[in-house]
Amino acid sequence: MITLASDFPSPYPAAMRGVICSRSDARIEDVAHDFPRQDVRAAAFWLREVLPYFPPATHCVVVDPGVGTDRSAVVVEAGDHEIIAPDNGVAIPVARELASEGDAGAESGDGPGTDDFDVWEIDYDDAATASNTFHGRDVFAPAAADVHDEGGPAALDRCHRTGDWVDLRFPEPDVVAKGARGEVLVVDGFGNVITNIPGDSVGDSDGVRVDDELIPFRDAYAARDPGDRLVTVGSHGNVELAVNRGRGDEAFGLSVGDSLLLEW
Structure with a gap:
């Protein structure tokens, strides 16, 4: 299986599918093509949340504001998965999640959450003819097809292992007994404000103070009336600021990258 994920709309993904189909008989599945445009961190967050639910696969990811540079x-390579992507960090958080299990104390890492993965650089075999604006079609899609069909990058002459790659880590919150200072990581399509604050830090509190206003802490959006604000824990395990059947980002006046103080 080859999956496709990008931040660009139709018809561009179709061109990538066409390239893959011309080189491979692999089944192709679309993850998403509506990641926030040129937002590497948001794409990295969603890939970390989604790709672990797939069976072993080759994943082609193109969120590439540096295309043509x-x-x-x-x-x-992480666990039983390969992720083909620009070297901008977009694949690293999910690679840590997919990292294969290792022996406790081994230098290579101890499984999920570690750096127990390998990174290979791709030498463009058609660099002279590759578009400077669409490496998804001319570089990443062909590489995904070949990596899939050959069983991994080690079988390809144009891939070589590297230790020089761009890292990406999400900011850590400052959590204390009765509160946390964190950051807005992403805002999803519903307007839910997803923070970097772990949900289990809130405990059994009935309310969370946001900017000196006490907001009910509930375990479901529908636990509040339509239009009412709430704080909850999303499926990703982090604290969310939301509105039942509304947009939390607008109601709370928050955007990606904003800092916030929560108290409980």
Whole structure:
């Protein structure tokens, strides 16, 4: 299986599918093509949340604001998965999630959440003819097909292992006994404000103070009347600020990257 994920709309993904179909008989599945445009961190967050639910696969990810520059293209091997992506960090958080189990104390890492994965740089075999604006079609899609069919990057002459790759880590919150200072990581399509604050830090509190206003803490959006604000824990395990059947980002006046103080 080859999956496709990008931040660009139709018809561009169709061109990538066409390239893959011309080189491979692999089944192709679309993850998403509506990631926030050129937002590498948001794409990295959603990939970490989604790709672990797939069976072993080759994943082709194109969120590439540096397209046409000297940034590298990479294959990241993590567990039973390969992720083909620009070397901008977009594949690294999910690689840590997918990292294969290792022996406790081993230098290579101890499984999920570690750096127990390998990164390979891709030498563009058609660099002279590759578009400077669409490496998804001309670089990443061909590489995904070949990595899938050959069983991994080690079988391809144009791939070589590298230790020089761009890392990406999400900011850590400052959590204390009765509150936390954190950051808005992403805002989803419903307007839910997803923070970097772990949901289990809130405990059994009935309310969370946001900017000196006490907001009910509930376990479901529908636990509040339509239009009412709430704080909850999303399926990703982080604290969310939301509105039942409304947009939390507008109601709370928050955007990606904003800092916030929550008290409980």
